[in-house]
Amino acid sequence: MQSTRLQNEKEDYRFSDFDWPSSVQDKYESYAQHFNLYPYIKFHSRVIYIDYVGASSEEMKTWDLWGGTGTAFNSKGGVHQAEFVILCIGRFSGLPSIPELPPAYCSKVFDGKVMHSMEYSDMEKSAAAELIKGKRITIVGVKHPCVMIQRNPHWLLPGNGFLISHFGHLYFNRFAELRLHKPGQNILYWLLATVLSPLRWGISKFSEIYLQWKLPLKKYGLVPRHSFLEDLSSCQIGMLPDNFYDKVEEGSILIKRSQSFRFCKEGLIVGREDKPISSDLVILATGYKGDQKLKNIFRSSVFQKYLVPSPTSTIPLYRQVIHPRIPQLAILGYAEGLANLPSFEIRCQWLTHLLDGNIKLPSIGAMEKDTARWESHMKQYGRRNFWRSCVGTTNIWYNDQLCKDMNCNPRRKKGFLAEWFQPYGPADYAGLADQKR
Numbered sequence: 001m002q003s004t005r006l007q008n009e010k011e012d013y014r015f016s017d018f019d020w021p022s023s024v025q026d027k028y029e030s031y032a033q034h035f036n037l038y039p040y041i042k043f044h045s046r047v048i049y050i051d052y053v054g055a056s057s058e059e060m061k062t063w064d065l066w067g068g069t070g071t072a073f074n075s076k077g078g079v080h081q082a083e084f085v086i087l088c089i090g091r092f093s094g095l096p097s098i099p100e101l102p103p104a105y106c107s108k109v110f111d112g113k114v115m116h117s118m119e120y121s122d123m124e125k126s127a128a129a130e131l132i133k134g135k136r137i138t139i140v141g142v143k144h145p146c147v148m149i150q151r152n153p154h155w156l157l158p159g160n161g162f163l164i165s166h167f168g169h170l171y172f173n174r175f176a177e178l179r180l181h182k183p184g185q186n187i188l189y190w191l192l193a194t195v196l197s198p199l200r201w202g203i204s205k206f207s208e209i210y211l212q213w214k215l216p217l218k219k220y221g222l223v224p225r226h227s228f229l230e231d232l233s234s235c236q237i238g239m240l241p242d243n244f245y246d247k248v249e250e251g252s253i254l255i256k257r258s259q260s261f262r263f264c265k266e267g268l269i270v271g272r273e274d275k276p277i278s279s280d281l282v283i284l285a286t287g288y289k290g291d292q293k294l295k296n297i298f299r300s301s302v303f304q305k306y307l308v309p310s311p312t313s314t315i316p317l318y319r320q321v322i323h324p325r326i327p328q329l330a331i332l333g334y335a336e337g338l339a340n341l342p343s344f345e346i347r348c349q350w351l352t353h354l355l356d357g358n359i360k361l362p363s364i365g366a367m368e369k370d371t372a373r374w375e376s377h378m379k380q381y382g383r384r385n386f387w388r389s390c391v392g393t394t395n396i397w398y399n400d401q402l403c404k405d406m407n408c409n410p411r412r413k414k415g416f417l418a419e420w421f422q423p424y425g426p427a428d429y430a431g432l433a434d435q436k437r
Contacts, residue, residue: 013339070363073355096286096287105263106263112280112282113280118288136267138281140268153223156239158215171232172396174421204229226383234386236385236388306326317371321350336388339426
């Protein structure tokens with residue numbers, strides 16, 4: 001935690017009703033103290049699985065409304081002695097994605113140490129410093145320093161310059177979202193998005209050209225094959241670490257692109273190369289199996305299939321919070337945004353309204369149609385990374401739906417020009433829970 005820093009601007013990654021304290025480490029502790037949350041937290045506990053006790057899966061298939069009644073609590077049975085369960089287990093932790101290799105090329109043949117980035121991140125600062133001291137380190141994925149092996153580079157933003165200073169005006173206001181086809185839009189919005197599609201393409205292309213001018217991407221073979229908009233729509237945009245290319249220039253970071261690698265006694269062999277990358281430590285920054293982790297916590301095979309219906313589907317959550325066919329349960333923190341903290345907060349507020357009985361849910365069939373529309377949208381713009389369930393480029397449109405459900409005014413700015421052309425941020429939704437239209 002001592003070396004953790006934000007990728008977002010501080011003002012864009014905060015709670016609407018609680019500003020940042022002086023350090024990252026104090027953020028959540030001070031929030032919990034301010035709102036007196038500690039009495040409601042059970043530490044050092046692990047949930048093995050959850051299961052629904054009440055109606056059978058066959059009976060539940062006949063329900064037209066969520067939970068049989070369309071409300072949070074009024075169905076048969078309970079869930080592990082609780083009337084409602086909220087899963088906040090996240091997707092980027094707990095179950096690491098480890099590359100599978102043939103026995104002759106797996107990590108066992110390597111004389112050095114292999115670990116996932118999850119293990120490294122969990123270490124105390126002093127222990128981590130001692131581990132890497134004087135070592136030859138190879139990173140499989142996108143981290144630094146030392147040797148980085150990448151399959152597919154992504155667009156990364158420098159911490160300064162024209163693009164980052166105008167990012168909100170280019171991509172995160174209502175006018176920017178007019179350029180995109182959105183789930184549940186009417187014919188007028190569809191026509192506007194179609195007419196403005198050349199502008200959508202042009203702004204994305206401008207961003208790519210600017211980054212190739214600003215950064216030595218061509219020199220190091222790091223120009224992505226996909227568009228800037230595709231990375232943005234799948235929440236794959238990141239911030240470039242400070243002095244990254246200076247370290248590449250001096251040789252302390254070596255970048256290799258390859259679709260495959262294998263272990264050997266001395267280290268790693270990349271692609272079709274013959275000479276190994278001599279290593280003492282290999283860190284696998286290869287991500288997590290978030291879908292599988294979520295699926296594993298359910299004891300019911302029926303619920304498991306509902307959650308992950310196929311490898312080509314997103315996890316179908318209505319309003320990115322509840323599954324239409326799993327009653328008395330909500331999932332928070334799964335669908336991504338480009339600033340997750342404020343995205344999760346407004347979903348929590350929506351869920352609170354639902355638990356209080358202030359939101360009337362549509363039928364199960366209607367909710368399933370809505371989740372299908374959002375999946376189509378994510379596939380259209382996120383393409384191969386649609387599975388990340390990112391609502392980053394249509395975040396205002398998405399928040400509008402939540403605001404309308406909560407009977408709150410979705411128009412958060414003062415004045416026509418501000419409403420359409422100023423970037424939206426967490427502060428625009430401050431006090432939302434206390435407001436009504």
